[in-house]
Amino acid sequence: MGDTNYHAATVTSSTITVKPQSYAVLSHFGTWTGIGARTARVDAEHTKFVKLMYGDTEIDASNYTITKGSTVITLNESHLKNYAKGMHWFVAEFTDGSSEPIRLDVASDSKTSSENLPKTNQTQTKASENKKTLPNIGDTNKPSSLIISFSGILLISVFFYILKQRKNNEVN
Numbered sequence: 001m002g003d004t005n006y007h008a009a010t011v012t013s014s015t016i017t018v019k020p021q022s023y024a025v026l027s028h029f030g031t032w033t034g035i036g037a038r039t040a041r042v043d044a045e046h047t048k049f050v051k052l053m054y055g056d057t058e059i060d061a062s063n064y065t066i067t068k069g070s071t072v073i074t075l076n077e078s079h080l081k082n083y084a085k086g087m088h089w090f091v092a093e094f095t096d097g098s099s100e101p102i103r104l105d106v107a108s109d110s111k112t113s114s115e116n117l118p119k120t121n122q123t124q125t126k127a128s129e130n131k132k133t134l135p136n137i138g139d140t141n142k143p144s145s146l147i148i149s150f151s152g153i154l155l156i157s158v159f160f161y162i163l164k165q166r167k168n169n170e171v172n
Helices: 122-130 143-171
Strands: 021-023 025-027 030-032 038-042 049-054 064-068 071-075 086-094 097-099 102-106
Touching: 021 086, 030 038, 038 102, 071 086
Parallel strands: 021 097, 030 102
Antiparallel strands: 025 038, 038 071, 049 086, 064 071, 086 097, 086 102
């Protein structure tokens, strides 16, 4: 026996696109002077943490610890000794997105082994080296706004250049 009012149903599929979450960095690793560990904090639930990346390379989990308090990432001193003097950028990946770049400055060249330092592609390394500072929480000056502004100015300049060339061609 069944329901005598049975009607066939049509099911259509739909696609739901979920934009990955971008988590703010509450505090960067800061400057490492050759002694001790360095800690950064990301505004994300620590249970969603998946991995820490340096360029295209995943940092082995034995080289850092994760604790709650948002997500607190502590790089071990033994791992930090692998980085040469200069600026280095990391990204924390979560189940639903990733952090903004997390900055580490190494004050002295304490690099002990180039074999242990994760390799990155040159394009990403150069792009990271060009970044002078990251915006603070609440800053409205974002690099994308600057790029859009310069693009707009460039587009307007090209438009007026073309108009001037056409006007010059009509006069001649």
